Amino acid sequence: MSTLTxxxxxxxxxxxxxxxxxxxxxxxxxxxxxxxxxxxxxKAVRYPFAHQIDNKWLAxxxxxxxWPSLLGVLHWLVEMCKLRDDYENSEHPTLQRPDKVPEQxxxxxxxxxxxxxxxxxAYTVWLDLVDxxxxxxxxxxxxxxxxxxxxxxxxxxxxxxxxxxxSRLKKLEAxxxxxxxxxRDNGLFKGDSEKFQKILQQYESRKxxxxxxxxxxxxxxxxxxxxxxxxxxxxxxxxSIVKAQNLSPEEVLEMxxxxxxxxxxxxxxxxxxxxxxxxxxxxxxxxxxxxxxxEEALDLYTNLLSSLxxxxxxxxxxxxxxxxxxxxxxxxxxxxxLIGGDxxxxxxxxxxxxxxxxxxxxxxxxxxxxxVDNELDQLSLECENVEEDIAEVEKKVAALNxxxxxxxxxxxxxxxxxxGEANRLERDLAAARTAALANGMGVKSRLQALQFxxxxxxxxxxxxxxxxxxxxxxxxxxxAMFKEEVSxxxxxxxxxxxxxx
Numbered sequence: 028m029s030t031l032t033x034x035x036x037x038x039x040x041x042x043x044x045x046x047x048x049x050x051x052x053x054x055x056x057x058x059x060x061x062x063x064x065x066x067x068x069x070k071a072v073r074y075p076f077a078h079q080i081d082n083k084w085l086a087x088x089x090x091x092x093x094w095p096s097l098l099g100v101l102h103w104l105v106e107m108c109k110l111r112d113d114y115e116n117s118e119h120p121t122l123q124r125p126d127k128v129p130e131q132x133x134x135x136x137x138x139x140x141x142x143x144x145x146x147x148x149a150y151t152v153w154l155d156l157v158d159x160x161x162x163x164x165x166x167x168x169x170x171x172x173x174x175x176x177x178x179x180x181x182x183x184x185x186x187x188x189x190x191x192x193x194s195r196l197k198k199l200e201a202x203x204x205x206x207x208x209x210x211r212d213n214g215l216f217k218g219d220s221e222k223f224q225k226i227l228q229q230y231e232s233r234k235x236x237x238x239x240x241x242x243x244x245x246x247x248x249x250x251x252x253x254x255x256x257x258x259x260x261x262x263x264x265x266x267s268i269v270k271a272q273n274l275s276p277e278e279v280l281e282m283x284x285x286x287x288x289x290x291x292x293x294x295x296x297x298x299x300x301x302x303x304x305x306x307x308x309x310x311x312x313x314x315x316x317x318x319x320x321x322e323e324a325l326d327l328y329t330n331l332l333s334s335l336x337x338x339x340x341x342x343x344x345x346x347x348x349x350x351x352x353x354x355x356x357x358x359x360x361x362x363x364x365l366i367g368g369d370x371x372x373x374x375x376x377x378x379x380x381x382x383x384x385x386x387x388x389x390x391x392x393x394x395x396x397x398x399v400d401n402e403l404d405q406l407s408l409e410c411e412n413v414e415e416d417i418a419e420v421e422k423k424v425a426a427l428n429x430x431x432x433x434x435x436x437x438x439x440x441x442x443x444x445x446x447g448e449a450n451r452l453e454r455d456l457a458a459a460r461t462a463a464l465a466n467g468m469g470v471k472s473r474l475q476a477l478q479f480x481x482x483x484x485x486x487x488x489x490x491x492x493x494x495x496x497x498x499x500x501x502x503x504x505x506x507a508m509f510k511e512e513v514s515x516x517x518x519x520x521x522x523x524x525x526x527x528x
Contacts, residue, residue: 039088046104222333445488452481
């Protein structure tokens with residue numbers, strides 16, 4: 028800081044030289060006089076106020092009129108050095124450093140860095156009087172091949188994904204739309220949901236009934252316990268009364284005998300009660316098994332009703348009949364075990380009527396199928412007959428075509444013969460004319476005769492041509508009418524088949 032306060036010319040030159048070399052290492056000040064290269068050096072580094080600098084200020088740089096401008100020069104150089112250091116450490120692509128180019132690059136500056144490095148190496152080799160740049164070429168090719176390998180792997184991966192996507196797209200286009208299957212499954216699920224809801228309602232009602240029966244049994248058990256307590260209290264009261272009484276030996280003996288008799292009777296009753304309990308337990312097990320079997324049968328019956336779509340409401344005339352049955356094992360009355368319609372009077376006749384209706388419908392469908400089969404057989408027979416007629420007509424058409432061909436060939440032959448005859452007559456006529464000119468008018472009659480023969484031949488050829496054309500037109504009209512008739516028969520047959528189907 029003290030150096031800048033009272034700076035000397037050599038100190039300023041040292042500071043300036045150091046900052047200039049840091050900013051541009053290739054710009055070396057080698058002139059003996061610093062004043063001669065100070066302003067050019069500032070212009071070389073693009074100092075914006077170099078034109079305002081006076082070389083005379085360097086003689087006394089610390090003076091009041093020169094130091095602010097010279098200090099501004101140093102400050103600008105320091106800021107430029109900071110910017111250069113920041114730029115050098117930023118690893119920006121414009122630094123043109125080949126070792127900083129990443130493996131994958133698309134920046135034009137990265138391409139320019141590799142190109143400049145290649146030019147530098149090739150130019151160095153060329154300066155060494157060597158025209159072989161194989162090593163530089165190979166290095167550049169390897170560098171771009173390294174970049175392309177990664178890109179190619181990504182391209183292959185994308186192509187594989189594209190192929191997979193195309194195959195999946197073809198499968199999706201070839202298969203039916205998923206919405207159809209989803210709609211069908213949705214309908215099935217809705218139907219199953221309705222069935223499950225009905226079955227759940229049955230199970231809920233069965234659960235409520237079992238809960239009610241359990242509550243009733245618990246209440247009965249509480250009443251029996253209360254009764255047992257009352258009987259025990261009565262027994263204790265009677266025992267206390269007996270102890271308080273003063274009885275004679277005969278009464279005691281009689282009472283003992285009576286007690287023994289009552290004890291034996293009580294033992295017999297206890298044994299009977301035990302046997303009764305065993306019988307009740309056996310009956311309860313049997314009833315439980317039968318209730319389970321009945322519930323399974325009712326579940327099977329309910330599932331059959333669901334599968335046959337016989338849940339209410341039924342179709343007419345059974346719309347007021349309910350075929351569903353529920354088991355109430357807690358009912359005391361046997362007639363109330365099954366909740367629902369009467370099996371003998373309502374359920375069984377309705378099922379028999381439904382079965383008879385289904386058998387009738389099946390027989391009607393079978394009769395309709397037999398009728399349709401007969402109609403199809405008749406249609407097949409008619410088709411065979413039409414095909415036979417078509418074959419016969421085709422044979423007739425082929426014969427007519429052959430006749431037309433024969434007529435056309437005969438007409439052509441006759442036309443050729445007539446043409447030859449006409450040519451011969453023309454030659455004879457020419458010869459006759461020549462002879463007439465040579466022999467005079469004596470042969471005029473012969474010439475007229477030849478002219479008449481020629482006109483007759485011309486008329487004959489014209490007549491044959493007209494007959495041939497009329498025969499061809501007639502045969503073509505018959506073929507067209509036949510094709511129209513066959514088309515009409517086939518169209519009527521198609522309409523009849525579509526109407527029956």
